[in-house]
Amino acid sequence: MKGIVFTEFLEMVEEKFSPEIVDRIVDGAKLASGGVYTSVGTYDHAEMIRLVSCLSKETGIPTSELMKVFGEHLFGRFSVLYPRYFEGTNSSFSFLENVESYIHVEVRKLYPEAELPSFSCDASEPGHLRLTYQSTRPFAPLAEGLIRGCLAHFGENADLQIEDLSAGAGTAARFVVTQRDARRE
């Protein structure tokens, strides 16, 4: 998992909870990296799971909820850090349709070793976008948070339905985004 996810996660925890919580979860998670992360490095994704699980214990908030919140936060950070991926997109649909075909392609150019989830999308029905997340890692809630962050970024009113495709494992899910206007019709 790319270091940016870790550094952003810890910064969010520090900001939304406290530096003490950060210190505690880093210590409690017994990380191989010792919690030393740099955004340009690559780290074991299991460390993220342990960090979230520690944070859940510290705060009493379920891990999936924490993941979603982090996803929403992360999307906002992406828009600040990587504005070039937002050029030419003016809606959540156009951005989300680009994730697999453009953004992941560009990421692979810079980090050939990156293991990215697949994120296929189907926009055949007007006003509806079906995104299917598939990964070897259980980060479907993080993906959900990112989608919500995306809708918020473009200021759109849309409904999001989530269908778990991995029997609670979090490695596969279908997200159906429905524009509010389309739904009324």
Added chain:
Amino acid sequence: MSSIEQLERRLERERQARKAAEAIAEEKTREIYDANVRLQQLNNRLEELVGQRTTELAAARDEAIRASKAKSDFLASMSHELRTPLNAIIGYSEILLEESEDLVPSELRPDLEKIRGAGRNLLGLINDILDLSKIEAGKMDVFLESFDVVALLDEVGATVEPLIAKNGNALTVNCEAQLGMLRSDPIKVRQILLNLLSNAAKFTTKGRITLTARRRGLSGGDGVEFEVTDKGIGMTPDQLTGLFRPFSQADASTTRKYGGTGLGLAITRHFCRMLGGDVTVDSTFGEGSTFKVTVPDIDSDTALAAPQPVWEHRVVGTVLVVEDGREATKSLAGPLTQEGYRVITAGGGADGLRLAREGTPDAIILDVVNPEFDGWEILRLLKTDTDLCDIPVILVTVLDDRDMGFALGAAEHLTKPINPKELLRLLARVQRPEVAPDVLVVDDDQSTRAMLRRMLVKEGWRVREAANGAEGLEQLARAVPAVMLLDLMMPEVDGFEVLRAVRQAAAWRDIPVVIVTSKDLTRDELEWLRGHAMDVFQKGAYSRAELIATVRAMVDAARVASSRMVPPGRGGG
């Protein structure tokens, strides 16, 4: 856990993270540097490769240019080497055919015809291949001049007549009355029409072949559209594709059945396009084909003007043309002026008589049948006037009133439509003094000289021979001939040098020189020759009759000129 310790731990994490980031940055930097070095090496290698390839290409190009030059030289010399004996074969078979009626058993005639036919076919083939290779080498030049379209059509019609008749076909030539003059390359137009007509004749049996010419507005100006229609075997759409490509006929079985190389149409299209026009075809299988050719009038301002032959300014005689002047006067005046005659025209009887008295013409051409005046009456008046009765009169008529004309004192008789060459021949004949003219033949090929001698002697001329340029000049020094026939490619002193010497010497300057060559001439050579010689018979693509007619016209013209120089009393008019 104190906050100080907490901060220290955090600081330590941050420090380590920074170091990790620095290590990654350094590693990436090295990777980028290495990649750059590899790229640079690749680039250098590429430049080296490009340089090497460029050198190879330049060498290949030089080699191709050398090969192409060698090919051109080979073709030029082959053309000369092949045409010289071929001309002899064709020329002798023509002579034999003409004389064979009395001397050769009649069963040998078909054999002689085969020799002549095969010789002509071979010559045509050699010419086609040379034309095509010249076109491909970009060495085919366009020679622009203004020419009379109707006269060209007449000549083309006469040339293809035997070919048309061979399969029992008939040729109809339709042309508008006002076709007038066209500025283009007449040799190429002629060849285009001959190609299309001989194709039509080849693929049609017992049918009608039509040649139509009309004035037409073309893109970029005015021009003439020619159309050759036959009722022959026609072509399927498949056969039409690739029709104009070299070495392609409608299909291979066509070649077996009808012969030919499939070069004719390729050359035709090249020529059409060189002249700024095009050729199109419309055909129905089993019903026949129509080829349409457009030839634009090439504006003299934008095109290279052909040099005016120096000979045009030499007046060899004065001819009075008495005609109603509606259409034909112009077509009479053209060839006469070109041959050096001064032409006076009279539009009616009174004018005619007055000009006959004032202009002291050497001959009068009189149209006896026209709605404007009575030609017979003018003829009677001319012949009863003591001052005018000695001027020879050539009658032009649509009626076959030869006897009446001769009875009234006409010297010669012509029927419409008038063939310019025939007119010139008659004109010369009516003024001919009784000395056998002398023709000098300068050619290094013995059989060509002998052949020309036989042709010329048969016409009643005296012939002197010279086997090379030096001998030719010696012969000139001995006596000035009426006409000189001159080959170009000869050892030691070649034809160009002879011609240059002739035109520089005051005593020889006016000798008409006819070039008879099998050399493939360049544009520059041809232009130079046109300015220095009377006529150029090239490529062996002329018939014996054409050469004789030209020599005769020159002999006659020379005679007229000399007769005008002698004191009154001895001269003919």
